[in-house]
Amino acid sequence: MSAKSTTTAPHPAGGFELPSYPRDDSSHPIMGFTGYVGTRLRTPEQPLRPLPQWLTEVTGPAFGHERVGEMDADLTRQHAGQPLGERIVVSGRVLETDGRPVPNTLVEVWQANAAGRYVHAGDRHPAPIDPNFSGAGRCVTDAEGNYRFVTIKPGAYPWLNHHNAWRPAHIHFSLFGRAFTQRLITQMYFPGDPLFDQDPIFNSVRDERAQRRLISRFDLATTVPEWALSYRFDIVLRGADATPFEDEEDDH
Amino acid sequence: MTAPLTTPSQTVGPFFAVPGALPWPDGPYVVPGGTPGAIRITGRVLDGAGEPVPDALVETWQADPDGGLGHPDDPRALAITGGRPFRGFGRCATDPDGRYWILTAKPGPLPTPDGRVEAPHLDVSVFARGLLQRLVTRIYFPDETAANAQDPVLSEIADHDVRATLIARAEGDGLRFDIHLQGPDETAFFAV
Numbered sequence: 318m319s320a321k322s323t324t325t326a327p328h329p330a331g332g333f334e335l336p337s338y339p340r341d342d343s344s345h346p347i348m349g350f351t352g353y354v355g356t357r358l359r360t361p362e363q364p365l366r367p368l369p370q371w372l373t374e375v376t377g378p379a380f381g382h383e384r385v386g387e388m389d390a391d392l393t394r395q396h397a398g399q400p401l402g403e404r405i406v407v408s409g410r411v412l413e414t415d416g417r418p419v420p421n422t423l424v425e426v427w428q429a430n431a432a433g434r435y436v437h438a439g440d441r442h443p444a445p446i447d448p449n450f451s452g453a454g455r456c457v458t459d460a461e462g463n464y465r466f467v468t469i470k471p472g473a474y475p476w477l478n479h480h481n482a483w484r485p486a487h488i489h490f491s492l493f494g495r496a497f498t499q500r501l502i503t504q505m506y507f508p509g510d511p512l513f514d515q516d517p518i519f520n521s522v523r524d525e526r527a528q529r530r531l532i533s534r535f536d537l538a539t540t541v542p543e544w545a546l547s548y549r550f551d552i553v554l555r556g557a558d559a560t561p562f563e564d565e566e567d568d569h
Numbered sequence: 570m571t572a573p574l575t576t577p578s579q580t581v582g583p584f585f586a587v588p589g590a591l592p593w594p595d596g597p598y599v600v601p602g603g604t605p606g607a608i609r610i611t612g613r614v615l616d617g618a619g620e621p622v623p624d625a626l627v628e629t630w631q632a633d634p635d636g637g638l639g640h641p642d643d644p645r646a647l648a649i650t651g652g653r654p655f656r657g658f659g660r661c662a663t664d665p666d667g668r669y670w671i672l673t674a675k676p677g678p679l680p681t682p683d684g685r686v687e688a689p690h691l692d693v694s695v696f697a698r699g700l701l702q703r704l705v706t707r708i709y710f711p712d713e714t715a716a717n718a719q720d721p722v723l724s725e726i727a728d729h730d731v732r733a734t735l736i737a738r739a740e741g742d743g744l745r746f747d748i749h750l751q752g753p754d755e756t757a758f759f760a761v
Binding site for chain 2: 412
């Protein structure tokens, strides 16, 4: 499989410390939020069991630039022509709760096109597919945790959750961080969306301050003049209480 | 300075498989095809009515066969692996029958900080439309009876039938691990 030293005993008898990632339940949605019909047959009925944070939990995969193609961070340049819609920059930082950046971590995004339609066989919304827009991107954060995408502002779209239900415009984000404990999939929304109040997915987050952390902010400073408007969205992952081995990030 | 609070989870939704998005072509290959001793783990994700979940994403994370994780927060990492030769990660979207699969190698046992030993296991994340947060479970191996009996996570589960939901079973040349999101056969899920 992989050549490696066999000089170390496979399981030394403990005596080491691992980082600890405090839980952050108050930030997160209610799992079986009743307004969201899709939860009903999919949410466990038994209480979750505590899992210690041991070696498997405090580590995680390290995907980086090898998974990112040249056009992956610019969703407007993945086809022969320009997609329709409002061109935007979406950028921000991936941080831990102590404010430390998460460098060199893979960020994946996907979204509907400007008309509110996904390039997916399951999407029945009678809005046009844009032949110049697939709606998927990825990039890797830099040493300061910065990421940046160029894309098209997604449209709102109807879904069948309740009468006349519409999803607020959003971009899906997937993040690894540095540990299994930090894995996060979320959605970025746009400021001032009139559809927030009737959306059970947004409202499954009950803490208003936590809800606000799902909403990007318009940012004139990072617009590209004569080209694209810009939204900033910082993403905060669970941080470790302390890193017993290194005080500073030291990623060689 | 006020510490920033974490960004809430939201559902992965039904459309994560748009071209070029989460289902990577090599996603299920924790180890490359043809790797000697590789194990194929397959199973179905089922909802509370016993119906397949055709729009789930199953991810796995695990140590290598020597128990190495190649991670800077593993105090044994440099001694054991000297780097990251092992990907350790699998990802597979379910098909219309709710079926997923990965190809992997059995991980080694792992020491705990308090001197016990965890039996070989994979950590699993399940994402799907209708799940507002991921679900976390573990896959243990059926041919590790002695190690499983000593495993500190399995040992915490008093109910034999619930404990059994975490142990894959032999099927053909590989292993079978079904994930029941809800109902009488509900898989044991963890808060990590």
